[in-house]
Amino acid sequence: MAFPVDCLYLIFERLDSISDRESFGLTCHSWLDVQNSSLRSLKLTCYVPIPIKSSESRNNSTSLSRNNRTSLETKLNRLLLRFRNLKSFTITGWSQLSDSGLSVLALCSSTLQALHLCYCTEITDLGMPFIASVFPSLSSITLSSSHVTDIGLNILTRRCTGLKDINLSGCIEITDRGISYLIMNCRQLQSLRISHCGNIRGLGFKDCSKTLTCLVAQCCKLFPEGIKGILSGGGMQFLNLSFCTGMNGDGVTFIGGGISSRLRVLDLRRCRTVRDETIAVIANECSFLQHWHLGFCLQIGLSSWESIGLNCQSLERLHVNRCTSLCVVGMQALRDGCKRLSILYTGTPNSRLSLLAREVFQSLRPEVELRNGYVESIIPKEAFFELQK
Template identity: 50%
Template sequence: METGLTDPSTSILQLPDDCLYFIFQRLESSNDRESFGLTCHRWLRIQNSSRRSLQFQCSFTQLNSTSLSRPSTTITFFHLYRLLCRFPQLQSLSLSGCIELPDSGLSMLLNYGSKLESLHLDCCFGITDHGLSFVAGGCPLLTIISLYRCSVMDIGLETLSRSCLNLKDVNLSYCSLISDHGIRALSQNCRHLRSISISHCRNVTGVGFQGCSQTLAYLEADSCKLEPEGISAIVSGGGLEYLNISNLTWCIHGHGLTTIDARFISKLRVLNFRLCRTIDDDAIVKIAQECSLLEEWNLALCHEISILGWESIGSNCRNLERLHVNRCRNLCDEGLQALRDGCRRLQKLYLGRCRLISSTAIEMFKCLRSEVEIIDEEIMHIGPDWAFHL
């Protein structure tokens, strides 16, 4: 028995790499995985080659006041070289928050980015079109890229879209230098697009989306200068399920929602019209009648909706589960009654600071629709959370 315990042929150190990879993949805690790599150089190599994602300590993937206030760590070409050499099988890489990262730092992806599927560069203020050319040249399998607040332009998007044809999720929020030309290249070359954010891109009118793929299901366009032709182009693929055009205060020539072909909006499930102060009854009636799958609708601060609009929502939105009507100036007792008598699947009503609604109307709503939760809270963001994740 003692001889068997010390026989090298029975030692775990003699197991082939395939077995060790199998063992490592079954380790659940991070401490166990770190301990595995500290055993010896061979086991460290197996740990390194098994790693699929990397996020720097200064990085963040959830943009909020806490993450944005973190101190930045300077990431140099040398840092990236060592880490990409050490972890050759990376599929996800987050450099978000590396505000001093230069374009040259991404040149390493030409040799080490062939397996990358997800890349986050949020708030990498030094990244321009030149840096995107390295991404395009080295990451042919890329499906997710986040360029929040990067200094990229249309040329960079064109270069990226010609090489990374499998792109699905693209975050361009606050990329103020891009226009419809870059969006057109992206939507025409990348036919598997699933979600795009162009929020606060003030040079985008939306026309670049004309003829986009039916796979496009999620679009964020908060605080954009969308034209009527642009909104028609955005829905032209016919596959949109989530659309955010909140704060559409820049629209000069109207919103054009009433002229959209019903076929292109039939799949919409979540709509965010918060702060769209020019959205009127005609648009509300059109959407309520044509978007039969609608489950959530944010109409907070939509002041032009009157009784005609509220009645249409009540009688047509049979699948609506969540409705936001905070601070709607023209929502009165009669409008609330229309919502109460209709919307049979309603679960949550976000109702607050509607000055024309009496306490009696609210109590009557609670009495007759006790299954509906009335919430005195204004929600800024609604919709699915699957887009742009690592």
């Protein structure tokens, strides 16, 4: 009790041991209060029981659902009263969190910088004015799998203009109009996720800010002009277009233009319209490319591997999983070129890429690690920020 509160905060901040920080609050209530108010990040995962679908138990199911919601809101209220100075707050899987239930978030500090509502499927446009008014200083937000539309996105971004990281994955009601609002209002935007947003064609990205460096757009139906708009800012460094079904080879060729010269990480996994001409343009123009995923790109042939080996001198990691056209000559092209290559993801050995070809490659390039197995995707933050170091 003799220590001033300011001294307690200084002591707590200088504790390096995790166990010491966790046991700090066991001393007394004053020390516990210091520990609680020093917490900056809180993550909650809600496991809600699946309601009983039989008609005989419908009333019991409704009652159970209502009790679960009340219980979760009560627990959330207690947690936010305890941890009053959060900078980042994440809720995952609370499917019953409604727009009216967002009112409990008012207990968070108005200086909250990151709010992640992951798979909170009941959130709609009605909750956006509340978030925008209570947390104007947000720099990061996740609204994945919510029912927010273009209107709600406009309301949010007109107030929270400092947003730099936005996750809209699974927001199927967002269209190019909503993206245009986002690009117009948030001129500091750095990272955006729009995976599984089937109504986005990419046309809303026209004249985007050069601050946009990371885009994840898996399973989208982008138009060629949409890809051109995505790259129009000239600052793109991480681009994930895996499983994109709507774009044709001409659209992907836009990636090789001068506006994408800063690209460092590119994921074209399962983009089956990608052909040799596209690979040649990208390899020739994107001289800074360090991480490239071409898994399941079945339309590329020997000339692609020769283009990569000849031009991709900054490439450090290459995924060729299930690329059946990769033969002995292709391996030789990669071996003789790509001087900075450190990891080659070859996947399951195929008939054209024999064990002998692998052994020859390994003997002449022992510094390159050949990895088997199939890598599903390039993780945005891990890959991008690793390359930033």
